[in-house]
Every structure is written in C-alpha cells, then in structure tokens.
Amino acid sequence: MTALPSSGTTYAWVVEHPAPIASGPLRRVEREIPEPGPYDLLLGVRACGVCRTDLHLAEGDLPPRRPRCTPGHEIVGDVLAAGPSADGYAPGDRVGAAWLAGTCGRCRWCRAGRENLCPASRYTGWDVHGGFAGHAVVDARYVYRLPEGLPDEDAAPLLCAGIIGYRALERAELPPGGRLGVYGFGASAHLTAQLAVARGAEVHVVTRSAEAQQLALELGAASAGPDSPPRLLDSAILFAPVGTLVPKALEALDRGGTLAIAGIHLTETPPLDYERHLFQERTVRSVAANTRADGRAFLAEAARLRPTVRAVRYSMRHADRALADLASGGVTGVAVLVPP
Incomplete structure (x- = not known):
C-alpha cells in the first residue's frame, strides 16, 4: 500500500439524526483520516456535488444504513494512497467516485451486466462514507477517470446527475x-x-x-x-x-x-x-442506480459534448446551507461543495 502522506484528523459532515433539513440533521465533526483497504483509494476531496438523494438521506426519506454516515456521492478527488490490490492508480491521479460503490459480482444480475440490480449493491454516502468531507475512501474498481481539462466543480455533477x-x-x-x-x-x-x-x-x-x-x-x-x-x-x-x-x-x-x-x-x-x-x-x-458501463459511456459522451454545467459553488463549511437551499428550490442548476 502506498504510504499515507500524513496522519491525523480530517473534517466530515454526518447525518446525526435524520430529520427535516430546517432542524439541522447534519453535523460537522472531526475524525481520523481513514486508511484504505486492499482494493481502496484514499482521496483528498477536491469537489463534491450535492444531490437530491443526499437530501432524502438527511431527512429520512431513505432510511439510514449506517449510523452517522457522511453524505455525498459526486466526488472528485486526488489519490493520496492506494491499497495493494488497487491496480492502475497512483498518488496524484484525479478520479471520480459515484453513487454505485460496490456489488457482489456473482449474482445473476451482475453476471448479466445488470449490476445496478445486485441485491448486495452498496452506495456512496449511504452504505459507505461519502464526499461531504476532506477525505474519502472509495473502491478503486468503481471509480472513473475524468475528462481532461474539465474543472472540478463541472466534473462533480457528471458523476450522479449526469x-x-x-x-x-x-x-x-x-x-x-x-x-x-x-x-x-x-x-x-x-x-x-x-x-x-x-x-x-x-x-x-x-x-x-x-x-x-x-x-x-x-x-x-x-x-x-x-x-x-x-x-x-x-x-x-x-x-x-x-x-x-x-x-x-x-x-x-x-x-x-x-x-x-x-x-x-x-x-x-x-x-x-x-x-x-x-x-x-x-x-x-x-430507473435504479446505474452500471459502471453507464458511467463510462456517459463520461465519454460528455467529454465530446462538454455540456454546460450550471454549478453553484458552496464552501464545504456550508454543506448544511447547500442542502437547505436545495430543499427550498433555491438552487438553479447544481450545488457543488469545494474545500474551504
């Protein structure tokens, strides 16, 4: 495993108790920088899009699957460290992590190329901590290479909204x-x-x-x-x-x-x-999630078309405000969190 560039703590937003967004279900906390597993990448988060699904999770429309989970599944990040089986990635690579975080690879849905229907599928910001944070750990088998020359705040929304x-x-x-x-x-x-x-x-x-x-x-x-x-x-x-x-x-x-x-x-x-x-x-x-083939096909098409992304930037310090604005209809386009 590539050595961590440093140790210590990082910041993250967590859903303390799902509730209407006006009551403040999100809380900003400090926690240890996570260590990647064998197939994982540790990312330094450069940007994270804000999706309506994040709002559903914060407000309890989707029941929580792990306590105090960090939302965010449109993550653009730099690879800081890689597990021993995370082939093909090196520190400094810019990658994107999306909603689909893992599947079993063995069920009849996975074998048929319909992994979005895998009963054991896992999701970023629901089953595993997401990108409303300074760092995130993601499975290298489920990340995407991002088009060159595309700014972070434009690339992030492509990873779920797109x-x-x-x-x-x-x-x-x-x-x-x-x-x-x-x-x-x-x-x-x-x-x-x-x-x-x-x-x-x-x-x-x-x-x-x-x-x-x-x-x-x-x-x-x-x-x-x-x-x-x-x-x-x-x-x-x-x-x-x-x-x-x-x-x-x-x-x-x-x-x-x-x-x-x-x-x-x-x-x-x-x-x-x-x-x-x-x-x-x-x-x-x-429409149930997506397959990795969907992600690769869309990003290739987006690299050719270069769609206009109406990104509304928020500091990562104000993730709660971004969700509140989304809930009230105050975001035209897509909210994107960037590091403070």
Missing part, C-alpha cells in the same frame, strides 16, 4: 429525432436535456421555476413552462420526486410512449386510469 440522467434517457427509449418531456429541471435534468438536444431530440421542459425555465431555453429546449407540453411526447423523464406528476406525464405521452422515473424516492402516486394513462401501449419504467 450518469443517472444518461440511464434515465436510455430507459425512456426516445426514438431518433423524437419529442422528450422533462419534468423538473434541477441538476440531472439540465444535463440530460443537453444530451438529448445533442442527439437531435425536441425537448420540452415542465417546471414551475421561472429561473429554471429560462435556463432550459438557454440550453436548447423547444419549450419550457409550468404546465403540460405543447405537443404530445414520444418519451418523458420525471426528475421531480412528485408522485402527482406521474399521471400528468402519462397523459402527455403519445401512443407507444415511455415514461422513465429517475428518482430514488417518489411521493405517493395517485391512482392511474387504464384508458387515460396506460392504454395504447404507454409504458412506465423506473
């Missing part, structure tokens, strides 16, 4: 030159819309935020507004974790259309009427 959006777009089965509806326009949506436009799609955005509507139009959307799209859609992606939007999105689909629901958490969905919402072969599909 990758999950990519998988959601694939699950939506948008035909070439088709019409795509995007419901909600936050971190993931503003990257996915650009990807769809670059592929030749006609994108229609539904969001209540006037600032997000303006951003959508700047990024190439054909329309952006608070109500239903002006034309029937071939495909749609629901990014907003709002179950009442499911029937509305289905009503906007043309025959044979597909709705992909991208979030890990969704509020209660109203009853669906078969003839109004599902008949004529309309389809609803969920």
